[in-house]
Amino acid sequence: xxxxxxxxxxxxxxxxxxxxxxxxxxxxxxxxxxxxxxxxxxxxxxxxxxxxxxxxxxxxxxxxxxxxxxxxxxxxxxxxxxxxxxxxxxxxxxxxxxxxxxxxxxxxxxxxxxxxxxxxxx
Numbered sequence: 004x005x006x007x008x009x010x011x012x013x014x015x016x017x018x019x020x021x022x023x024x025x026x027x028x029x030x031x032x033x034x035x036x037x038x039x040x041x042x043x044x045x046x047x048x049x050x051x052x053x054x055x056x057x058x059x060x061x062x063x064x065x066x067x068x069x070x071x072x073x074x075x076x077x078x079x080x081x082x083x084x085x086x087x088x089x090x091x092x093x094x095x096x097x098x099x100x101x102x103x104x105x106x107x108x109x110x111x112x113x114x115x116x117x118x119x120x121x122x123x124x125x
Contacts, residue, residue, distance in 0.1 A: 007056035008036065017044055017054050066100045067093075067108045079114045 016034050019025045020041065027045065031038040044054050067075060071093070078084065078092070089105050109115050 013044055013054040016041055017048050020045060066104055071098055
């Protein structure tokens with residue numbers, strides 16, 4: 004992952020546009036940054052009053068935890084399930100999760116199973 008541009012560069016670019024009267028495109032070319040970058044910095048200055056970069060990285064807690072985890076463990080023990088069906092059941096319970104989140108949980112808890120090979124038919 005890349006690092007944010009320095010605060011010094013951000014402030015010089017914003018000052019050139021805001022106080023110097025330079026256009027965003029011209030400032031981008033002059034300082035060697037992307038046009039969308041300058042536009043984003045100007046928006047950030049307008050909305051927050053600062054051009055400091057936002058937080059990068061960090062840990063995002065798992066969506067399926069606590070009471071939802073307990074419910075899912077009980078639910079998978081009761082009857083067969085499909086991952087897409089579990090996503091729909093979570094939506095009914097008011098928790099928006101995607102297919103991959105459910106798959107990761109089921110895989111981590113070792114709840115998936117392989118179908119047994121069918122017997123030969125007569």
